Amino acid sequence: MQCTEFESYLEQRSGEPFPPAAAAHLDACANCRNLIADFDVIETSAAALGAETPEPPERIWVSLRAALLSEGLIREPEPEHAGFLALLTNWLPRPALAGAYVAILLAAAVLIGLRGNLGTSYNTAGMLNGLEIAAVKETLRSAETNTPSVVAARHPDVTSILQKDMALVDNFIAMCEKQVREEPQNTLAREYLFGAYQQKADLLATIADRGARGD
Amino acid sequence: MNSIRKLASHWGCRAAALSAALLLPLALPASAHRIEKRFPVDGRPVVIVRNAHGRIDVKSWKRMEVVVVGTHTSEKNEVESKQIDNRIEVNTHLKGQNLTPAEMEANYEITVPEETELQIQTGSGTVIVERVYGDMTFDTVAADVQLQEVYGFLMVKTIGGSLICTRCAGRLSVTSISGNIQLFQPQLDFARVQTTSGNILFDGELRRGSYNLKNYSGIIEVRFSETDSFDLNASTVLGSIENLATLKPDPRGARRQVPRASNAFIGTFNEGHARIELSTYNGKIRIRPRD
Numbered sequence: 439m440q441c442t443e444f445e446s447y448l449e450q451r452s453g454e455p456f457p458p459a460a461a462a463h464l465d466a467c468a469n470c471r472n473l474i475a476d477f478d479v480i481e482t483s484a485a486a487l488g489a490e491t492p493e494p495p496e497r498i499w500v501s502l503r504a505a506l507l508s509e510g511l512i513r514e515p516e517p518e519h520a521g522f523l524a525l526l527t528n529w530l531p532r533p534a535l536a537g538a539y540v541a542i543l544l545a546a547a548v549l550i551g552l553r554g555n556l557g558t559s560y561n562t563a564g565m566l567n568g569l570e571i572a573a574v575k576e577t578l579r580s581a582e583t584n585t586p587s588v589v590a591a592r593h594p595d596v597t598s599i600l601q602k603d604m605a606l607v608d609n610f611i612a613m614c615e616k617q618v619r620e621e622p623q624n625t626l627a628r629e630y631l632f633g634a635y636q637q638k639a640d641l642l643a644t645i646a647d648r649g650a651r652g653d
Numbered sequence: 654m655n656s657i658r659k660l661a662s663h664w665g666c667r668a669a670a671l672s673a674a675l676l677l678p679l680a681l682p683a684s685a686h687r688i689e690k691r692f693p694v695d696g697r698p699v700v701i702v703r704n705a706h707g708r709i710d711v712k713s714w715k716r717m718e719v720v721v722v723g724t725h726t727s728e729k730n731e732v733e734s735k736q737i738d739n740r741i742e743v744n745t746h747l748k749g750q751n752l753t754p755a756e757m758e759a760n761y762e763i764t765v766p767e768e769t770e771l772q773i774q775t776g777s778g779t780v781i782v783e784r785v786y787g788d789m790t791f792d793t794v795a796a797d798v799q800l801q802e803v804y805g806f807l808m809v810k811t812i813g814g815s816l817i818c819t820r821c822a823g824r825l826s827v828t829s830i831s832g833n834i835q836l837f838q839p840q841l842d843f844a845r846v847q848t849t850s851g852n853i854l855f856d857g858e859l860r861r862g863s864y865n866l867k868n869y870s871g872i873i874e875v876r877f878s879e880t881d882s883f884d885l886n887a888s889t890v891l892g893s894i895e896n897l898a899t900l901k902p903d904p905r906g907a908r909r910q911v912p913r914a915s916n917a918f919i920g921t922f923n924e925g926h927a928r929i930e931l932s933t934y935n936g937k938i939r940i941r942p943r944d
Contacts, residue, residue: 442788442806446826593706593754595777595795599813603830606850610869614934617890627890630869630934637830637849644794644812 439463444470571618574635581642604641610634685726692719692736697768697787702743704775705730706757711782713767720764727756770805797832815851833871856943859883859927869934876943882923889916891935898922898940 439459614631719741723732734743745759770787777795788806793814804822815832822840829848838857845865852871859881900920931938
């Protein structure tokens with residue numbers, strides 16, 4: 439089993455023990471063990487989330503950041519070799535960028551936590567209740583506030599796509615929320631709402647991640 | 654798997670001829686910079702490419718050697734490539750801020766052994782991969798991805814780029830926000846395709862494999878032939894479903910899970926060997942016979 443296959447399996451796993459192939463890979467691969475450890479940290483912090491979105495302790499950020507750096511998933515930007523999305527973040531002080539990462543990670547954590555609790559099929563994702571939806575929405579709003587504007591991206595195609603697609607996802611979130619309010623029993627609509635939140639978190643993470651990597 | 658290997662062999666012959674053409678000197682503007690590097694490898698190499706804007710062409714040949722040809726016209730970027738064991742890393746470094754699109758552009762022609770793993774990340778432009786067998790990941794913002802006759806675990810993540818996948822085999826995972834996705838003659842075991850507002854087209858034999866195609870708006874079109882064999886589950890919240898396949902209840906008597914408060918078509922066509930799930934929020938699903 440390759441790391442990509444293991445990650446794909448991990449996405450679909452819902453708490454059952456690892457099958458032999460995955461367990462063997464996990465034994466042999468330090469990177470995937472670190473990935474599991476990262477998820478544990480994220481799930482732990484997600485479980486601590488209440489109705490409000492508290493600031494995570496500094497140690498969580500330090501731990502996450504160290505893990506991501508060691509995984510090669512993020513790296514310090516090289517000033518002399520700034521990347522095509524570097525302008526997204528260059529104007530931001532590092533603490534703000536760190537805040538964006540944590541917020542996005544916590545948004546992802548909320549989603550992962552909900553998915554872990556509810557499974558991944560539409561009928562279970564559709565069981566998200568109003569409080570959970572409000573918590574996810576608030577976390578995403580906070581993440582967006584802390585994520586740099588896409589306006590400064592270098593290539594006009596990139597700028598245009600990021601702006602257009604962020605608006606698109608926001609529009610679908612609004613549409614799905616309206617549908618869920620009108621038809622609370624519509625499980626497919628709830629599944630789509632859940633998916634739209636995930637897309638928003640992914641999009642914010644992409645903007646912050648690419649900017650921080652300096653490419 | 655044997656059929657894949659036969660295909661690989663057949664494609665390999667054609668790949669060799671194409672690769673020879675690839676090595677011919679490129680016609681470049683007088684001001685262009687051209688860098689060519691060769692890396693001997695053994696086993697299955699991993700090629701990692703990171704670019705901001707431009708075209709990336711990856712093709713295969715029979716030699717155990719990776720050849721990277723990078724071109725750029727601007728002095729404000731530079732092309733770098735290096736080898737660490739069997740890993741080849743290719744990077745475009747941008748020098749300075751506030752660069753124009755032309756100053757960011759770098760184009761690559763990369764020739765790899767047939768069995769190669771690829772990791773390609775780019776902002777905009779085009780990525781084309783032909784006849785490469787190995788796991789691949791593509792991460793783009795606006796760049797379009799074209800895969801032809803590739804085999805492996807194929808993972809494509811793009812914001813606004815499109816994907817055209819022709820005779821792809823193995824497993825495929827695609828996520829996009831506004832990109833269109835087209836699968837022609839796929840020979841996949843598993844495919845999960847999601848785009849928010851883009852269209853999805855599936856045009857190929859439906860006799861094996863499991864396909865999950867989903868969007869929020871736009872069109873999902875599946876073309877089938879009378880000899881195909883599939884289980885279908887198509888559902889929508891506010892959209893429409895046009896189904897021209899004559900479905901019958903599952904011959905195995907399996908009960909299907911239908912989401913509440915949604916429109917759905919569920920049933921089996923012929924023996925139901927392939928499995929296809931289609932879902933749209935307010936778009937259109939079309940299941941039509943192939944012309």
